[in-house]
Amino acid sequence: MKSIVLSKDDIELSFNPKTGEYSAKVGTFALKDCRPGLEVGGKKEKFGAWKIEKSSATALTACANSPSGKWLLTFKISAKGPAPSLSIHLSGELKKIQAKLKLNALELDSLPANHVLAQGLTMGSCESLKLGKGEKHDFKGHYQLMIAHKGEKLQLAFPLMQSQPALFTGKTNGSKIESFAAGVELLNYGKKRIAADALTLRASHDGFRLMYEYANANVEDKRDFSEAIAPGWNSWDYYRWTITEDEVLENAEFIAADPVLSKHIKKIIVDDGWQYCYGEWEANSLFPSGMESLARKLSKLGFAPGLWFAPSVVEPHARIAQMDYDMLAHGDCDEPCLCFECMRRYGFVLDPTQEKVRKHLYEMFGRYAKMGYKYFKLDFLGSTLRARKFADAGVPRSQIIRKIVEPVHEAVKGRANILGCNYVFNAGTRYVDAVRVGGDIHSCWGSIKENTVSVAARFWANKRLWINDPDFALCRSFDTANDPDLTRLLACLVFITAEDPMPAHGLFKLVDIYRPQAEILLSVVLAAGGAVNLSDKMTRLNKEGLDLARRTVSAESGDAAIPLDLFENRLPKYWIQKLGKGHRVLLINWEDKPAELSLDLRKHGISGSKAVNFWTDAHVPLKNGVIKADLKPRSCLFVVLKD
Numbered sequence: 001m002k003s004i005v006l007s008k009d010d011i012e013l014s015f016n017p018k019t020g021e022y023s024a025k026v027g028t029f030a031l032k033d034c035r036p037g038l039e040v041g042g043k044k045e046k047f048g049a050w051k052i053e054k055s056s057a058t059a060l061t062a063c064a065n066s067p068s069g070k071w072l073l074t075f076k077i078s079a080k081g082p083a084p085s086l087s088i089h090l091s092g093e094l095k096k097i098q099a100k101l102k103l104n105a106l107e108l109d110s111l112p113a114n115h116v117l118a119q120g121l122t123m124g125s126c127e128s129l130k131l132g133k134g135e136k137h138d139f140k141g142h143y144q145l146m147i148a149h150k151g152e153k154l155q156l157a158f159p160l161m162q163s164q165p166a167l168f169t170g171k172t173n174g175s176k177i178e179s180f181a182a183g184v185e186l187l188n189y190g191k192k193r194i195a196a197d198a199l200t201l202r203a204s205h206d207g208f209r210l211m212y213e214y215a216n217a218n219v220e221d222k223r224d225f226s227e228a229i230a231p232g233w234n235s236w237d238y239y240r241w242t243i244t245e246d247e248v249l250e251n252a253e254f255i256a257a258d259p260v261l262s263k264h265i266k267k268i269i270v271d272d273g274w275q276y277c278y279g280e281w282e283a284n285s286l287f288p289s290g291m292e293s294l295a296r297k298l299s300k301l302g303f304a305p306g307l308w309f310a311p312s313v314v315e316p317h318a319r320i321a322q323m324d325y326d327m328l329a330h331g332d333c334d335e336p337c338l339c340f341e342c343m344r345r346y347g348f349v350l351d352p353t354q355e356k357v358r359k360h361l362y363e364m365f366g367r368y369a370k371m372g373y374k375y376f377k378l379d380f381l382g383s384t385l386r387a388r389k390f391a392d393a394g395v396p397r398s399q400i401i402r403k404i405v406e407p408v409h410e411a412v413k414g415r416a417n418i419l420g421c422n423y424v425f426n427a428g429t430r431y432v433d434a435v436r437v438g439g440d441i442h443s444c445w446g447s448i449k450e451n452t453v454s455v456a457a458r459f460w461a462n463k464r465l466w467i468n469d470p471d472f473a474l475c476r477s478f479d480t481a482n483d484p485d486l487t488r489l490l491a492c493l494v495f496i497t498a499e500d501p502m503p504a505h506g507l508f509k510l511v512d513i514y515r516p517q518a519e520i521l522l523s524v525v526l527a528a529g530g531a532v533n534l535s536d537k538m539t540r541l542n543k544e545g546l547d548l549a550r551r552t553v554s555a556e557s558g559d560a561a562i563p564l565d566l567f568e569n570r571l572p573k574y575w576i577q578k579l580g581k582g583h584r585v586l587l588i589n590w591e592d593k594p595a596e597l598s599l600d601l602r603k604h605g606i607s608g609s610k611a612v613n614f615w616t617d618a619h620v621p622l623k624n625g626v627i628k629a630d631l632k633p634r635s636c637l638f639v640v641l642k643d
Contacts, residue, residue, distance in 0.1 A: 009084040027203025037104035069094040082213040089198035104183030115148040124439025126457040141168040148567040153207030160218035190393025211460035231553040232267030237535035243273040260550040269306030279318030295372035306375030329387030339386035344494040352403035353392035366411040379421040401427035434467035441471040462560035468530035480545035516635040527561035589631035598628040608641035
């Protein structure tokens with residue numbers, strides 16, 4: 001049987017109905033020997049011959065049988081969008097419900113590449129891989145994946161909100177991607193009909209535009225995010241579980257008395273540590289006046305009170321776990337299971353497919369909003385998906401987190417903003433105002449580098465889908481704080497067991513940097529163009545530390561900066577950020593040796609007659625539109641350009 005060829009613009013597809021194999025040319029990318037894939041119960045399953053149901057010059061639909069069911073494969077070339085696209089859609093009908101199923105619209109053995117940018121499902125977890133000789137990495141990504149080769153970018157994308165959870169997997173080996181697959185994974189889904197979303201491929205020299213257009217296409221409601229941008233202070237990074245009512249008020253009073261901080265910091269957020277336990281959200285003994293009283297005190301000081309919750313997590317000693325365990329999600333044994341774990345704390349998770357659970361969330365958050373809390377940080381949301389079974393097996397796992405956040409939103413809308421932390425992005429954009437995009441940050445060099453990867457990779461979402469939250473703006477370091485307890489808190493002691501011969505990880509300290517590295521951390525936060533929340537003990541910052549804090553919270557919130565070398569390097573060195581009037585430019589030396597960095601602004605359509613160092617107000621020379629900087633190891637230059 002002859003292959004069927006589709007062709008339009010710079011896209012071409014050749015499909016062999018007998019084998020199901022196909023080859024595609026998208027821009028300059030040649031995807032050879034591709035095929036659909038199916039795995040049932042952990043075992044690969046073959047499709048029979050494909051029968052063409054209909055075809056045209058730009059589309060075809062074929063069907064085939066396998067031992068487990070009947071399948072429909074559709075290809076379509078379209079000229080709509082930022083670049084011509086090829087969509088591949090594989091769906092089907094099972095003969096019987098399956099506990100585990102993988103359905104890949106695309107599998108291929110090898111593809112040349114220079115760089116892979118994979119988006120994580122929740123905060124952090126993005127991967128930026130520079131391919132080259134001797135480099136081998138496994139990778140996985142969600143919703144959209146960017147592949148760069150010889151200056152061209154290939155975008156592979158599923159919708160952000162998905163009918164079923166979508167996944168990209170593969171390996172880098174030298175200058176190639178190998179064992180690549182793009183499809184959906186189903187676990188304990190209770191229906192025979194499998195309605196997966198189409199995979200869309202586009203190619204362009206301008207990868208940034210492709211990612212922006214992806215954001216625009218996935219917005220549920222266009223909104224004004226200006227209210228959610230006001231800077232705040234959060235208790236977590238400095239205090240963690242040691243936070244007290246008195247410490248919250250001490251920091252709030254200090255900020256309220258500061259002539260600069262008081263003008264810009266509008267929120268005081270009490271993070272983890274105020275509650276009796278996860279799942280029982282009442283004040284503990286460290287907050288003797290109670291949370292309603294604290295909200296009144298913070299409001300009187302001029303702040304919007306904020307509060308942290310892990311809304312779906314229930315620790316074993318919470319009353320829900322003891323008495324109302326019918327509200328909990330299950331393991332494979334069809335009983336509630338301890339599927340949450342973080343820092344050696346374990347818990348069950350609520351089952352939001354039940355009306356009883358959604359009512360519980362609605363009433364709880366309505367009560368705290370009535371107390372006067374105007375900002376809720378919802379954490380550990382993604383942990384809910386560690387449960388294996390939910391009461392309504394017909395709800396796709398891609399929609400579970402949405403069912404947690406929706407009743408919270410309905411309870412507080414018009415009264416409070418919501419930050420989704422560990423938020424699963426395919427839960428959509430409607431019910432959150434801000435979303436954590438970076439991982440957990442600390443005043444540590446390794447943490448700064450790791451966090452920057454995901455902050456850079458998600459520039460496209462900021463102020464389109466939601467407000468990007470890069471995590472905390474930390475000002476303390478060895479030379480910006482006068483604090484005898486700067487490295488006292490050993491958060492990872494919980495990982496040391498009686499049998500451990502080497503407790504190195506358990507002795508991890510939350511600070512190991514000096515001011516130049518703090519400037520990088522804070523510059524990346526500002527370049528993110530989203531949420532800015534301090535998380536230091538404000539009374540122990542010295543003159544330099546307070547200067548960093550004041551400059552950070554009073555800075556203009558611009559667009560998310562474009563990391564110019566995002567598709568070339570794991571850690572971008574060159575960033576340009578658009579402001580209301582003018583631009584900011586960030587040059588970062590990530591190396592442990594001095595480096596000379598230069599950027600020709602004219603190539604990016606930027607003119608400026610004056611350049612000033614954001615952190616020192618020092619003049620920065622501009623020669624023929626070029627910024628040059630001799631940067632010391634682990635340092636940056638953050639420049640404000642003025643006409």
